[in-house]
Amino acid sequence: MSSHADNDGNRNENLQHVPSEIPPENKENKLISGIVIVSLEKKISLVLLWVSPGIGTFLGAVPSIWMLRAIGERRLFAATLFISSAATFWLAFMLSNEWNEFAIAGLRFVQGVAFASTFPVIGSLSANWGTLKEQFFFITWSILFVESAPVLTWPMCALCLKYDSKLPYLLLAVMTMLFALIWVMFYRDRPQYHPWVNGLELNKIVTGKVRAINNRTLEDQPFHLLLKSPAVWATWSAAFGYFLVVTLVAQFLPIYFYTLLGEEETNSILLADIPFCFVVVFALLHSLWNIMTHSCGSWLSVVLTNTLSFSICALVLILFAIFPPNALGSSRIVMAFTVLLVCDAVSVYGFGYSAVLVGRYFTQHIVANMQLFMGLAMIVTSTTVLLTVRSNSPNEWRLVFLASAALLLICAAIFGFLGDGKAEEWAKQSWDPSAARRMISADLIDYHHDECGIVEMRLLNQ
Template sequence: MNTYNFTKICMQDDTSTMKANYTKSESNFLQSCVAIGSLAASIPFSVAFQHLPHKPVFIVAGIISGVSTGLVPLASTLGYGWFVTARIFQGMAFSATFPLAGSITANWATPFEHGVFIGLLTGNTQLSNIFTMPVSGWLCSSSGGWTSVYYVHSGVSLVTFSLFFLFFKSSPREHSWVGEKELETIERGKVAKKISRPKDLPFRHILTSLSLWACWIASFGDLITVQLVSQFNPQYMKNYLNYDVLSSGFLAALPIIFQFITKLSSGIISDRIKFINETLKAKIFNTIALAVAAVFFIVLAFIPQEKHLLAIIIMICAESVMGANTAGFNKCATLHSQQYSYFSMQQIMNIWACTIFIEPFFVNMIVKDNTFIDWRNCFLAHAILLLFVNTIFCFFADASPAKWTRLNNNNSEDVIVETSEKERYDTFAIEDTKL
């Protein structure tokens, strides 16, 4: 899905017969129309995750992703409408990623491993950009041109989903590599009765949860800024800082590498901290991800164009700390919604799709000529939004399991292992030492 974010800048310099001339509004729509596909596929994928094993559902998403990406060069020669259609299908595939991340965390993580699981699973966005930006820069500069970007990504997608098909199991109970002791450790302290039918989904409780709304609002501010990074870093590097295409690819990926390291580290650190409760931890990490990032963006806004190195360093700092969202709103949502994590994460996925659609028009409304004032106003606007949504999160977030996660169809309590947090932690500590 990220391929066009980079190829749009090398299409400008294309002199071959594959050259595609689009207006600014057409280019914006090509960049954002993946959100249409993601939102359109949201309900079908959500229903599929409710009714079907998660493995075949995600395999279908992988096939859609690989095939639609491989057909983009052909679609571009057939006409603008065909190009848009291929991009929409790329977005449809993306819609399945976050529900699977929530499901895996709920099924596979122990009560004290949510942070590291969410860090790794939601890190797919950083890992994809770390691959896409430098590889696309190299391919665009090669004899293969911009079309080779789509062929390579299509091939990689099909290979990785083949590996997924071979090794993934939806539940630890289904996996031959999981022993009895490991299974017991994974399942200890979880709700014993899993509810999966649509009529059992507590919509009223979920949609009136102030904590989940705080997570979703925080995710909007965070993800729209993430889109600034993933969609416009190449443009910022090439058209503002005046780097060539190849250098832009590697430099645009550099901050995202540090962001992924922060994302994974924050998840691990959050899981290891035991002397403060989960809600306070979520608020602290969310403030690092959003408020501290906002401060760096404010600084970046006032760095003059000729200070290339300083701008890149501050951008790395701003984008790196945003990785702490793993232990912020992401972890808070999964802990609060427990077995319904797939649904709460689906809404974050939908918000992500909305930000993909909004961001190109929002940024291009501000950045008209790639001037210092344009980028200053762009960074300041995102900083203000980050500060605002983080304030809402800190007021209303609650990372403790919601009461409605323990209710069955008859509104009675499900069977839960009655152990205190300290007792569970001591048990895990002993088992970790044995391992």
Template sequence: MESHGSDTECEEQQQKPLLHRGPKDNIQRAPACCSARYSLALLSSLGFIVVYALRVNLSVAMVDMLNTTHQVQVNHSSSLCPAHPSPARPKHNHTASVYNWDSRTQGWILGSFFYGYILTQIPGGYLAGRFGPKWLMGLGILGTVIFTLLTPLAAELGAGYLIAVRILEGIGEGVTYPAMYSMWAAWAPPLERSRLLTISYIGSQIGTVVSLPLSAEICFYLDWTYVFYIFGAVGLFWFVLWAFLAFDSPNTHPWISEQERVYIMGSLKKELSPLGRHIPWRAIVTSCPLLAIVVAHFSYNWTFYTLLTLLPTYLNDILGFSIQQNGLLSAVPYLGCALLAVVSGQLADYLRETCRYPTVMVRKSFTLVGMIGPAVFLVAAGYTGCNYTLALTFLTISSSLGGVSASGFNINHLDIAPSYAGILLGITNTFATIPGMVGPVIARSLTVNNTIEEWQTVFYIAAAINIFGATFYSILGRGNVQAWAVSYTPQD
């Protein structure tokens, strides 16, 4: 598709960046401290902490939900490497039921969430743009909370019921990212996008970092059912905060300062389409820059979801870590990812703001580092054998470098079509959900005997897909607003 402007030079908005415009433009930057836009970033970040806590808690709980006697009989050994000493568990936590699910059933249970998640990506983007993102985001997470609270009952009824509940959870969570992208299209000034969005979406990493070890401690001292009850209660608390403190746009916010409102709306007026009711679907689905994001997003998520759902299993089955040790060690890689995501967001906006590098160069560079780096260290982790320190070091570096991509392809939707960012995110996230659906199933099918060679195959597949996605994006990715996103005719 023909683009609006040139990617070989600083884009039009960066030829005269917002911070360097003259008095005649009548736009003054509003302070960040105590501002409505940064408050929204923190509140939405808390929301994504909840979202990922509800998503990943099953990965740890699964280790404790299985009948270990049955597992030993099936796999002939509890772990490939020598087990690590762990304190004795309190006796009162043996009341929860355990189940005789084989590795294939485990894969289906862990991947079932994404079968619901994929269904509401594109509808989520459309509904957020049509009716407003606030309540769509809030009610989506509330639905996930309700089904999380029902998870222990579903597991007791059988694997099929648990799979059904996880699918329903995915349907609720599926609208969250498109809704939030739609909200940021109305809230994020162009030269603050990387900062605001990394603060907002770092909640997904923090949620993982917090929920993995906390889930393990809950399993250790109570039992696995409390994992779902406690995180469900936290989700209910967040929904109350969101209902009273979040607003669809600066124009509907009752407490925003006039300076900040003018600053945000003035900086976005040349990027947002005035004809929001018409959606240029043909131009969207034939856009090469969007295709580049789709491929990169799919590829990145293959590695991300492989580790997210199966790292606790790998630590238990291969490296021999107990449930209590497992949660903490599973969280370490995502802590590094969160830290690098924040740092990369600051650096990306600095590079764009100073006009030293065009947006497209920043996005491609950060994507290459954030995808090829994780691929290299993921493969290396498969060759560490029972060297626990080296294995965890490589897995941590792999996940940490993935955080750099947060300022690469992940924000690119807002660069190429801010008016339709929610819809674009829904499209890319639809394809990017497929790895979550099939990745755990394929990985568990390939690791029936839990040998290091089997896991090496899993890591090789993920790395190859990552490298392909990074290469594809580096060729077709763009960093400027596309023509169809700012002007079009009804014939489009």
């Protein structure tokens, strides 16, 4: 999925191939090439060019959840990585003027559909491979690593753009294919199918899950229960707010530096990459943030963490709207966006932890459906910028920041009223956190596969 997430780092290069019919008024206030256009066909093609990944992600989320149940996350994720790699590869050869923008938008839609499997896989992997305490660790790191993808790819793209505009796409396609092969080679859908997991490790992983795995009816049809839960809707609304900030920065920050601050193309990408580097540093201190944000009661911790996070993010966006970019300068803007992304990452310790507490073993379904809200955030962000930014003036960007801040505060309010830190009734018996004995049932073992740890388990029973 990195090829889709990282494509945003090259958007300013892509947009240069969309001809603008209105020339820039002066060099200091560059126009986002292609946004200010007269032709209706050009307007539609440009909108689709930007919005198509979000539409693909949104429409592909539910089919990805169905496919995961049918073929498992190992096959599903490998297939979507291969599809994403192929789409990125073909994009390298479709940037010339003879290709229609609608065809490019179609490939970007395919990238969005491929990306739609990410959160269903994260949810399933966390439930199957983590203990109850480790599940939140799996989810947090997975979400933050999706956000941190530009740390690796954007500097690489900036370097490649000096030589050939096709190189970033080709390298990203190769990297995605490589990740797909690694995934197929080393990942297994269940720990009991993996040759490197012994009986003691398997015992620790599956402790307390017997009831959940035996309850196939609830596991196969959880969606109607999720829709009836206010706490789940609160989690999804907070996830939408989180993704709103991520998509805004990932899609438009390089262009913001390039067009409003007059930075060179390569410098714009590298400057925009700095805030994401601090997100990686933030993720490495997971244990510290986990202790700090969850020192109070469950409900108070998740609500307070999420509310403070979104409030600070909204304040930063409002400050962007108040002060013109030329008055702040590139260095201060980098610092401000760093604060924005790090505070946004803190919110995962609010709504993400709430999802684990509310859903327990069925948290995987809550996380899987977050993909819908990420796709929605991508659509809302792109549409807002395209409808608002026409001449690329600071006043137009001011409206974008204010609209984003307002949506964040609404998401914070929804989570503050509806968020919870207690398990739902349908999830209470799904995972027994007090179960600390060794596995006394062989129900979890599938004897039709080469199982790990059988000898060790028998020795334990003896």
